[in-house]
Amino acid sequence: MNDPLVVVGSGASGLHFAVTALEKGRRVTLLDVGHAREQPVLPDADLAGVKARHADPFAYFLGADFGSLILPGHDGEYYGFPPGKEYVFRQTGGVTARARGFAPLFSFATGGLAEAWTGGSYTFNDADLREFPFDFAEFAPWYERVARRIGVSGTADDLAPFLPPHDGLQPPLDLDGHSAALLDAYAARRERMNTRHGLYLGRARSAVLSRPLADRPACDRLGRCLWGCPTDAFYTPSVTLRALRAHPAFTYVPGVRVEHFTCGDGGRIARVHATDIATGAARSFETGTLVLAAGTLCTAKIVLDSLRRAGAGDVALAGLSDNRQVMMPFVTLSRIGHAHEPRSFQYHQLALALTAEDPFENVHGLVTTLKTALVHPVVQSIPTSLGTALRAFRDVRAALALLNVNFPDRRRPGNRVTLEADGDRTRLVVEYAPPPGEAERIQATLARLRGALRALGCIAPRGMVHVRPMGASVHYTGTLPMQATPAPFTTDATCRVRDFENLWVADGSTFPALPAKNLTFTLMANATRIAELCA
Amino acid sequence: MADAALLGREAETFARALAGCAAGERVRAAYARFLAHDDAPVTRADRLLLAAARVHPLCARATDAYAARFRKGGALRRRMVLLLALLECAPETYAAVDAPRRGGAALGLARLVWEGTAEALLAVAATLVLGPLHVCALILPEPRA
Ligand SMILES: Cc1cc2nc3c(=O)[nH]c(=O)nc-3n(C[C@H](O)[C@H](O)[C@H](O)COP(=O)(O)OP(=O)(O)OC[C@H]3O[C@@H](n4cnc5c(N)ncnc54)[C@H](O)[C@@H]3O)c2cc1C
Ligand code: SF4
Numbered sequence: 109m110n111d112p113l114v115v116v117g118s119g120a121s122g123l124h125f126a127v128t129a130l131e132k133g134r135r136v137t138l139l140d141v142g143h144a145r146e147q148p149v150l151p152d153a154d155l156a157g158v159k160a161r162h163a164d165p166f167a168y169f170l171g172a173d174f175g176s177l178i179l180p181g182h183d184g185e186y187y188g189f190p191p192g193k194e195y196v197f198r199q200t201g202g203v204t205a206r207a208r209g210f211a212p213l214f215s216f217a218t219g220g221l222a223e224a225w226t227g228g229s230y231t232f233n234d235a236d237l238r239e240f241p242f243d244f245a246e247f248a249p250w251y252e253r254v255a256r257r258i259g260v261s262g263t264a265d266d267l268a269p270f271l272p273p274h275d276g277l278q279p280p281l282d283l284d285g286h287s288a289a290l291l292d293a294y295a296a297r298r299e300r301m302n303t304r305h306g307l308y309l310g311r312a313r314s315a316v317l318s319r320p321l322a323d324r325p326a327c328d329r330l331g332r333c334l335w336g337c338p339t340d341a342f343y344t345p346s347v348t349l350r351a352l353r354a355h356p357a358f359t360y361v362p363g364v365r366v367e368h369f370t371c372g373d374g375g376r377i378a379r380v381h382a383t384d385i386a387t388g389a390a391r392s393f394e395t396g397t398l399v400l401a402a403g404t405l406c407t408a409k410i411v412l413d414s415l416r417r418a419g420a421g422d423v424a425l426a427g428l429s430d431n432r433q434v435m436m437p438f439v440t441l442s443r444i445g446h447a448h449e450p451r452s453f454q455y456h457q458l459a460l461a462l463t464a465e466d467p468f469e470n471v472h473g474l475v476t477t478l479k480t481a482l483v484h485p486v487v488q489s490i491p492t493s494l495g496t497a498l499r500a501f502r503d504v505r506a507a508l509a510l511l512n513v514n515f516p517d518r519r520r521p522g523n524r525v526t527l528e529a530d531g532d533r534t535r536l537v538v539e540y541a542p543p544p545g546e547a548e549r550i551q552a553t554l555a556r557l558r559g560a561l562r563a564l565g566c567i568a569p570r571g572m573v574h575v576r577p578m579g580a581s582v583h584y585t586g587t588l589p590m591q592a593t594p595a596p597f598t599t600d601a602t603c604r605v606r607d608f609e610n611l612w613v614a615d616g617s618t619f620p621a622l623p624a625k626n627l628t629f630t631l632m633a634n635a636t637r638i639a640e641l642c643a
Numbered sequence: 644m645a646d647a648a649l650l651g652r653e654a655e656t657f658a659r660a661l662a663g664c665a666a667g668e669r670v671r672a673a674y675a676r677f678l679a680h681d682d683a684p685v686t687r688a689d690r691l692l693l694a695a696a697r698v699h700p701l702c703a704r705a706t707d708a709y710a711a712r713f714r715k716g717g718a719l720r721r722r723m724v725l726l727l728a729l730l731e732c733a734p735e736t737y738a739a740v741d742a743p744r745r746g747g748a749a750l751g752l753a754r755l756v757w758e759g760t761a762e763a764l765l766a767v768a769a770t771l772v773l774g775p776l777h778v779c780a781l782i783l784p785e786p787r788a
Pocket of ligand 1: 116117118119120121122139140141142143214215216217218219220221222223224225226227228229230364365366367401402403404406407410581582583584614615616626627628629631
């Protein structure tokens, strides 16, 4: 096939589709809003080095307008979003949303949301893939291919039944002291943890290099991950885009917002219509194969706008899903009084699974031990004077950790995306209601987790648990699901939208179910799979 | 709006109370820069607590111990948190906030017990002194601007 292949979106999904299509010999044009990140500063410095040497450390850590400063009365997150990553959530005119029961997040960045991700790279097992048109054995080669491309470190341990391993993994990073202590405590009580608490603990799979890969060095433990790894030891999609831009068959077109597509005479999509963001001028691009990877909500908007212009009336894309996330801080008593380790990988090094009767309902969590985060957001939540809180914090810092728990979600018809008129444009309407009994299920799960943590010598204060609003995890899926039975606004096993002969969707829209796992590694693997099948 | 010299002295006093270090020029300037544009309300109760805290680092600690219970979102807490954020970023002061503590669990626990006891005593003293004044500041009408 040599018809023009147009991909929309430079996130993890779009780029792994594009790179695979290029590997197959196709020419690829990638259209993107593409807000760009700034060059990393002081790439050789660790976090203390940045504080000591940066010309304006307040702007670097707190923002030029103090936007990352967390003052009393904040919304309950435990860290301010780093100023250097604010571009990831910078909005673009022309995409607005009204939401009920859902706090939608969009990214228009070069590289998309995963420019700010924490690198958790889960595999889905057969229970997770029950509603997908493939099982783990069929899908494993795609995981392997992406792992070799981006560099995923991890190992097969007690979590292997939940996170089936595949070839191409790098060995895990050395554990920080706190994570090692937790894993030791678990190993000493393994039998009881598994049978009595239904809890399995092991090494997280992370998109961070423990060995050099191509031109990227291994993680040097600079402790700057949250502010953006300056060496690219930590994978973000812009690493892939940088490599692609040197490819002669690849054309990257940033600065355009795709609005809709139109069909030619034979009913095939023939053109993609966009707005030049700088000038407001209309632009259009010829296409023979169109691949939408704008993120589930933006992809929905492009599809719905196109249908509306084609006179399809008011269409709803139903089944929007997302993982409910709960943040559970805890203290490991045996670590009190130890020195914290500023020179270590900042994100999670451990993962846990809590079993349920139906394995799809298993709950998964990532354990991040506290190392180099900013201090002021945490210290102010201790109910004493700040001086006392700071001194106490310095004694317990090496004992603090955060468990980020994901809950599974399923497609439900009421959770949907539609459009409404907004002057001469349209606005997304996102409606979401959690499943019945969700609050009770969360409380029961948290009680089990608290018990399991106690058995490991940890205390998780009830008052500090934070249930994040729906939408906060940005694991959006389900609006154009892959399913065997043909139906309007569904996709086939190759993620082709059944309503159009030449439209594929490469992002989370096509996932027919959402296990309690971070999904981006599976997004990249699936985008690679469908590019291999359709490009 | 308080003048720059007053804010500078305030920052120095609060820095001693928080981290036992001097704030220094860079932190003082950023502190004043933020507060010049901060439109959070400062009530009479806030002014009372700020005035008490400015007297001496120990008074700042005691007043903050009181504010932590009875005026959590007030101007004093806000300014203290702002200052802590600046101290942990500035080259001259970040080590006073960040430096790892050593000594193992026993010493760590002993330090925690000591800190807890000192905090409780300060909080009781501050409540006895500031409580009645705070109540008066709350119930008497604000003077017109
Ligand atoms: C703080 C944070 C931490 C996270 N941690 C993890 C983690 O540890 N593990 C994990 O698996 N996931 C994690 N995620 C989720 C992960 O980032 C997303 O699942 C993933 O990035 C989605 O990729 P995507 O390519 O499908 O979509 P997006 O990242 O949303 O990319 C969309 C792309 O489309 C472009 N675009 C959108 N609309 C248009 C338009 N109309 N015209 C042209 N271009 C358009 C945008 O510019 C962007 O490039 C995290 C997310 C956040 C925010
Ligand atoms: S610790 Fe983080 S910032 Fe440092 S090299 Fe490793 S991944 Fe990059």
